[in-house]
Each structure stands twice: as structure tokens, then as C-alpha cells.
Amino acid sequence: MTGSGGGDPSTITALPTQAGAAAQGDPDCARLVHEFPWETTPLGPMAEWDPQVRAAVDVVLAATVPMALTLGDDFRLIYNDAHAGALGDRHPGALGRPVAEVSAELWQVTAAETTQVTRRLQSLSELTAQLAGALTIDDVARVVLAFATASFDVDHCAFVVDDGPAWRSVRRIRGEMLDEADERLPPLWKRVGPESGSPLVAAAQSGRSAFTAEGTPLRDVATDRHEQRLRSLAVLPLRAMSVRGALSLGYRSAHAWPPADRALLTAAVELVAQAAERARRFEAQHGTAQLLQRSMLPEHLPELDRFRIAARYDVGVDGNAAGGDFYDAFELAGGRLAMVLGDVAGHDVRAAAVMGQVRAALRALALTDPAPQTVLAGLDRLIGSLGAESRNEEIFVTVVYGVLDPVDGMITLASAGHPPPVLRRAGADGGPATAELVALPPGAPLGLGGRWNVGKVRLEPGDTILMFSDGVVERRQQALSVGLDALVDVVAAAPSGDPRNLCALANAAVPGRTDDDVAVLAVEHAVTLSRSATMQVPAEPTGPSRVRHWMTSRLREWSVPEPVIGAAILCTSELTTNALLHAGTPAQVHIDLSAERLLVSVADTGTRGSVARAQTDTMSSRGRGLGLIEELSDAWGTDPSVRGATVWFEILIPHR
Structure with missing residues (x-):
């Protein structure tokens, strides 16, 4: 050192x-x-x-x-x-x-x-390294709870931070079973009132540490029998500019808290305070950037009888920057569907602003005359005007735009410097599916005064078309063709052509990290009409039980095979529990049944790290359900949205 x-x-x-x-x-x-x-x-x-x-x-x-x-x-x-x-x-x-x-x-x-001192100094070094990678307050909480539990072998550890006028706390106790799946979920925060009398809140408000060697330090504020049995407690405040908080450690037996313990805890809390300060700033910047980004994307996509639509957007490595990737799908006159995916170069507010202008202009142009050449020509003039106005000739925008006729499944496409979509063909007579890049005439990016030729492709029942941004396939020190081939292979090997599943698979098709944002949009021509139903679930302990009863009844009405029903009920119950616990808001459960698969999604309207409104012990086992979903479903994933997040899974229906 x-x-x-x-x-x-x-x-x-x-x-x-x-x-x-x-x-x-x-x-x-x-x-x-x-x-x-x-x-x-x-x-x-x-x-x-x-x-x-x-x-x-x-x-x-x-x-x-x-x-x-x-x-x-x-x-x-x-x-x-x-x-x-x-x-x-x-x-x-x-x-x-x-x-x-x-x-x-x-x-x-x-x-x-001295073995104990050496071990604790080593753990302090490990704490420093782990806090360096903590981006959010959730991450800081996980790290500090694990550190305190492992380094001091305590019976109780709790962490509190300010949450507006109130506080939120999370704890870990001896014997609590946690596995890898649990760590993928946000910590289970609970709201603490400013007048609660909690020693944690008192330390956070006063900035003073407190050490109880023997007594009943939580007798007046204990929430359960475990806290009532604590006999010794150390509480230390965080000292940071934008975060108020505190950390406590406790034993069920007397503990003198010798000077070496106090010195190590003081040093650890100083490191935690610095990490919490960084995390609070990151969350503020990240939230602003993401709100700006997602507010410019469509909150809902069209729902058509024979065509299913899904999209996904994920930020690149730098989560603080708004990007220029975008997608859109909207209905035109005569029941036709316009679909577009584009990319404005850059990762800043200017790129996001240009993206918003391009998307709004494209809608206006398409609703007037949806022909691809006309729409791209109008966008080209817009980008040229924006460049001249700002005296910046480096505005670089690519777009792939198409119009789908639902009568015959024909799509008329044009590309302005954008990668061509991937077309997945369903296997004939039960054979394997195939996939290929659409043979689309290349065109110049927008703003260069180019001309664009159109291509046509027909979506037969069971087929899916996938549009994507270059962040899906581009990797450093790797040829673009390698990424394109990997994406085509993954789409062909997908268990179904469901658009939500293909969007998730596309995001992970090419190994390695990308610095770019990722946007995908998929449209599937369904073989048969699907049946769907939606249930709003209140944020109450009885919510998962209500979902189980409702879903069992509905799936049996639809004559879904019993093995599929059993697996779906179990997975949905776990997802609903997680949504209610970790978002603290009502959840929405949506089921969609086609001849090939059952798709279930659970959406919340909360944000990462929100306070749960239900008691922990009234619901099931948190993150361990995710491992169960991996085992019981054929595909699953998570989709962030403007107002929360959606977790979904798909189970294929066996041929009868």
C-alpha cells in the first residue's frame, strides 16, 4: 500500500x-x-x-x-x-x-x-475496487452490504440513503439466502419516515457516529424479532455533498467495538460516501439522458390483426449520453403500416435533438405521401437545411424506411445509407427456418442530395423482418461482415419468429461490447390470429395469487396444454412478484396466444431502486425465480421503456 x-x-x-x-x-x-x-x-x-x-x-x-x-x-x-x-x-x-x-x-x-487486521485491510482494498465499478446507489448498497457481512461477520447490516423528504433502507441479515439471480435484481428497499426514530436516520441527519457495546439499541424501532435480538450496534453516517445516508452493523451478542474496528469502519464509510456521491450524480445524468432519449421514441406500437410488432432500444457503454438511434411504426391510410429505423451520428443532446426532428418530419411526410422515395427526399432536404443553419456540414443520418401492405404482406423499402433488414423465412412443412439480408439497393445517407431506389419483399405467414442499427453488428477490430453473418445465423436459429424474441436475440447476436446505441424493430406476419388478454395487478401481497387464478382460468378456456399452463403460471407468478417488490407500483400482465407460442409479459411503471410497498416476507423468493424462468421458457428477456420496464417470456406450443 x-x-x-x-x-x-x-x-x-x-x-x-x-x-x-x-x-x-x-x-x-x-x-x-x-x-x-x-x-x-x-x-x-x-x-x-x-x-x-x-x-x-x-x-x-x-x-x-x-x-x-x-x-x-x-x-x-x-x-x-x-x-x-x-x-x-x-x-x-x-x-x-x-x-x-x-x-x-x-x-x-x-x-x-495480525491475521484479523491483515484480512480486514485486504477487504478494504477489495471494497475500493468493487465500489469503483458501482454506477448506481443500488450497486453501492450491494457492495457495502456484502463487505460488511464478510469482513465483520455481523448478524445484521443495514444501509440508508435519503429519498426526497423521507429515507429508504436496505438490510442483510445472517442466514439470508442469496444467489446469483438475486444479485441481478435491485435491492429490496423499504421506506423509512423522517420521524421513525431509527438510529440510521438519526446518524444520517446529525452526521455523528454511535456505538452501542451492549444493550437493546433497536428495541423501540425494531420491525421484527431479528432486530429485537440485537445487543450491539455501530452506526456511522455518510459524509457527502449530494447524498445523506448511514451504515449500521450489529451483533446478537455484546461487542466492544475496539479502536481498530472503529478506524476500519470509518475508512470504509468514507469510501462508500465517495461512491454514493458518484452514483447519485450518475443517476441524475443517466436519468435525464434516458428520459430525453425515450421520450422521443413511440410509447406504444400499432396492434394489427395479422402482424405483430416489437422494438427495443438499449444505450451503449456510456449510459450518461443521449444517442441518435430511433425507430417508429405507425398506421397509414388504407390500413398500411409505415416502419422505420434510423441513426443520427453522435452521442449527445444534439444527436438526440436531430433524431427527434427527423422522426417527427418522417411521420409528417409519410402521412402526406408514404412512398419511400418521396419520404427520403423530404428528409434529405431537412438534414441539408439543418446543416446549413448550424453551419455544420457533419450531420450524418442513415435511415431504412418501408411501407407494409397488410392485404398481401408486400413491403416496399428504401435505404439511405443504412444496413439492410434481415428477413426470416419460416420453414416449409415444418422444416428449419432460414434467414438472409434483404437485397436492398444501397442509397446515400441523408443530407447529401442523393437518389434512392426501392426494393420489395413479401412477408408470407410465419415470416419476420428485422430492422436494426449498426450498433447491433459493429465491433471494434472486426469486419462488419462478421457481425452481419452472426446476426443472420442467430435469427435463423431462433425458436420462433416472434418479434419480441428476435429483438432480444439480435441485441446479443454479436459477442463483445459496443460503444454505440442499439435499436431494433421487428414485424412478423402471423400464421393465425392470436388471442390476448390483459390484467392490471395492484401493488398488494395478494397480487401474485390473483394473477395465478386469472391466468389459469383464461388459458384453460383457450385449451392450452396443461404442461404449458403449469410452466406459464409459475413463471408469471415470479415475474409479478418481482415487479411488485422492486418497482412498488401496480403491474400489468399481458398474455398473447398464437398457434405456435404463448407470450407473457409483465410490465411495471416504476424506476430502478424504487421502494417496495409490500413486506418482504409476504411474497415469494425474489431473484431465484429468474433461474426458474430460464429453465421453463423457450425464450425470455427484459425491455426498458419510457415509464418502467417489461419482463417477458415465451413458451412454444407443442404440435398436436
Whole structure:
């Protein structure tokens, strides 16, 4: 471990107690260390040291066993009162000097490290690394609860942050079963009133720590028997500009909270406060960017008798930036369907603004004259005008636009510099499906004064067409053809042509991360008319039970095979439970049955990290249901939306 001025690891030693300065009086090494003129050394001012280094120093100074710590390239010495005796008359002059100058013999001493202190310092280093990847308050909560539980072996750990005028808290208790699926869900926050009397809220409001060695610290505010049994509790506030909060750890037995524990906890909370500050800023920026982005996309897509439509939009690596990808689908005169997917170059507010203008103009042009050449020519003039107006000739926009005639399934398409769609053909006589890129004449991007030729393709019953942005197939240091081939292969191998499933599969078709946003739009020509039903589920503990009864009755009316009903009921119950717990808002369950598959979606209108309105123990097992859905369904996924999120799954209907 090093300070701000060093690059080599430090050495921490715990030496046998010796008679000397420590025995004769209190050398007060803590005061000497903090008063030392570190700014005159390569380490620089102590206030500028890395928090992890300062935490190690605090642990050493608070320890009751003799300990020494060296920092920097020249191994400057820091030690505690108990270790001062080992130095004899070299104390206090040894403090802050390179070890080699203090004593060559001392430098050769074999360290008898204290296992618990070493382990906790290592866990503090791990905490720093994990908090570095925490983007949201949810992420910070997961990391800090796991750290406190593992490092201190506590019976109880809780974390609270401000939530408007109130507070929200999340806890972890000994014996709580968590698995990988649980960690994919937001933590289970509960609302805490400002006048609740909670020690966590009191610490967050006052900024003062509190340590109870033995007693009943939660007797007056306990929410269950577990909290009533706690006998010792440590509560420490977060000190950050935009976040108020606190962390508490408790035991069912008396615990003295020695100085080493307090020093380590103080250092840990300082790291958590810094991470929470970053997360709060990220959430604010991310929320603004995403609200801007999604508010410019259609909230609902058309519902047609014989054609099913789905779309998906996902941000790229930088979740704080609004992008220029967009999609749209809307009905035209005569029952025709306009569908478009486009990309405005850039990842900023300007790109999103241009995207909104392009989408609005395209609708206006298509509703007047939906012919692809006419629409693209009008958009070309718009982009040219915007470039001239801003004196910026670098506005780069690509679009693929088509008009579907539902009478015969014919689609008339044109592309302005955009990748061609993928066409999935259903297998004849039960054979395997095939997929290929549509042979679409290439055209110039918008704004260059180009001309565009049209292509035509017919959607037969069972076929699906998939439009996509280049973020789906482009990867660094990889040819575009590789991504296109991978997408075509994934679409051909899909268990069905359901558009929602294909959108999810397209997002993950090409391995590797993309820096670009991703947008996909799919339209399927259904073989037969589907049947559908929707239920609004209140945010109450009885909600999942109501869904089970309603759905069982409806699917049996539709003569769905019993094995499919059983699997669907179980999956839907889990998704409904998760939606009610983690969004805290009413959920909407939608079922859609066709000859080939049963599609079920559960949508909420909450946001990530919202407070649950129901008690935890009144509902089922949280994230473990996701693993169950993976096993029982043929496909599943999540779709973010303007007002919340939708989780869906698909089960294929066996041929009778």
C-alpha cells in the first residue's frame, strides 16, 4: 500500500511488546503522525493521500498490538504507541523517516502479522475496487452490504440513503439466502419516515457516529424479532455533498467495538460516501439522458390483426449520453403500416435533438405521401437545411424506411445509407427456418442530395423482418461482415419468429461490447390470429395469487396444454412478484396466444431502486425465480421503456 507520493508496497509489522516508550507513558503516536510535515516528503500532504492509505494508517494507530507501516518508494515509517517501545530512544525521531535510516536491523525484522487486521485491510482494498465499478446507489448498497457481512461477520447490516423528504433502507441479515439471480435484481428497499426514530436516520441527519457495546439499541424501532435480538450496534453516517445516508452493523451478542474496528469502519464509510456521491450524480445524468432519449421514441406500437410488432432500444457503454438511434411504426391510410429505423451520428443532446426532428418530419411526410422515395427526399432536404443553419456540414443520418401492405404482406423499402433488414423465412412443412439480408439497393445517407431506389419483399405467414442499427453488428477490430453473418445465423436459429424474441436475440447476436446505441424493430406476419388478454395487478401481497387464478382460468378456456399452463403460471407468478417488490407500483400482465407460442409479459411503471410497498416476507423468493424462468421458457428477456420496464417470456406450443 502506498501514499500519494510512492509506488512500492508498504510493509505492515506486528512486533512483540517491549519495555520502552510505550511502557513509560503515552507517546501519542496518532497526534505525532497527523502533525508531521508530510508535505516536505515525497508522500505529499496527508490530506491528499488515497483514502485506502489513510485507512491503513488509522488501523495501525488504533491497534493495541505493536504495529508499524511503511509508505512510499523510500519506505517511510509510521507506527503506533505499542510499537514505540521497540524503538527505544529512536522514538519519536524515527517517525516519517525511511526505515533504512532508522535502523538496518529493524528493517530485517520478520513480521508477525495480525491475521484479523491483515484480512480486514485486504477487504478494504477489495471494497475500493468493487465500489469503483458501482454506477448506481443500488450497486453501492450491494457492495457495502456484502463487505460488511464478510469482513465483520455481523448478524445484521443495514444501509440508508435519503429519498426526497423521507429515507429508504436496505438490510442483510445472517442466514439470508442469496444467489446469483438475486444479485441481478435491485435491492429490496423499504421506506423509512423522517420521524421513525431509527438510529440510521438519526446518524444520517446529525452526521455523528454511535456505538452501542451492549444493550437493546433497536428495541423501540425494531420491525421484527431479528432486530429485537440485537445487543450491539455501530452506526456511522455518510459524509457527502449530494447524498445523506448511514451504515449500521450489529451483533446478537455484546461487542466492544475496539479502536481498530472503529478506524476500519470509518475508512470504509468514507469510501462508500465517495461512491454514493458518484452514483447519485450518475443517476441524475443517466436519468435525464434516458428520459430525453425515450421520450422521443413511440410509447406504444400499432396492434394489427395479422402482424405483430416489437422494438427495443438499449444505450451503449456510456449510459450518461443521449444517442441518435430511433425507430417508429405507425398506421397509414388504407390500413398500411409505415416502419422505420434510423441513426443520427453522435452521442449527445444534439444527436438526440436531430433524431427527434427527423422522426417527427418522417411521420409528417409519410402521412402526406408514404412512398419511400418521396419520404427520403423530404428528409434529405431537412438534414441539408439543418446543416446549413448550424453551419455544420457533419450531420450524418442513415435511415431504412418501408411501407407494409397488410392485404398481401408486400413491403416496399428504401435505404439511405443504412444496413439492410434481415428477413426470416419460416420453414416449409415444418422444416428449419432460414434467414438472409434483404437485397436492398444501397442509397446515400441523408443530407447529401442523393437518389434512392426501392426494393420489395413479401412477408408470407410465419415470416419476420428485422430492422436494426449498426450498433447491433459493429465491433471494434472486426469486419462488419462478421457481425452481419452472426446476426443472420442467430435469427435463423431462433425458436420462433416472434418479434419480441428476435429483438432480444439480435441485441446479443454479436459477442463483445459496443460503444454505440442499439435499436431494433421487428414485424412478423402471423400464421393465425392470436388471442390476448390483459390484467392490471395492484401493488398488494395478494397480487401474485390473483394473477395465478386469472391466468389459469383464461388459458384453460383457450385449451392450452396443461404442461404449458403449469410452466406459464409459475413463471408469471415470479415475474409479478418481482415487479411488485422492486418497482412498488401496480403491474400489468399481458398474455398473447398464437398457434405456435404463448407470450407473457409483465410490465411495471416504476424506476430502478424504487421502494417496495409490500413486506418482504409476504411474497415469494425474489431473484431465484429468474433461474426458474430460464429453465421453463423457450425464450425470455427484459425491455426498458419510457415509464418502467417489461419482463417477458415465451413458451412454444407443442404440435398436436
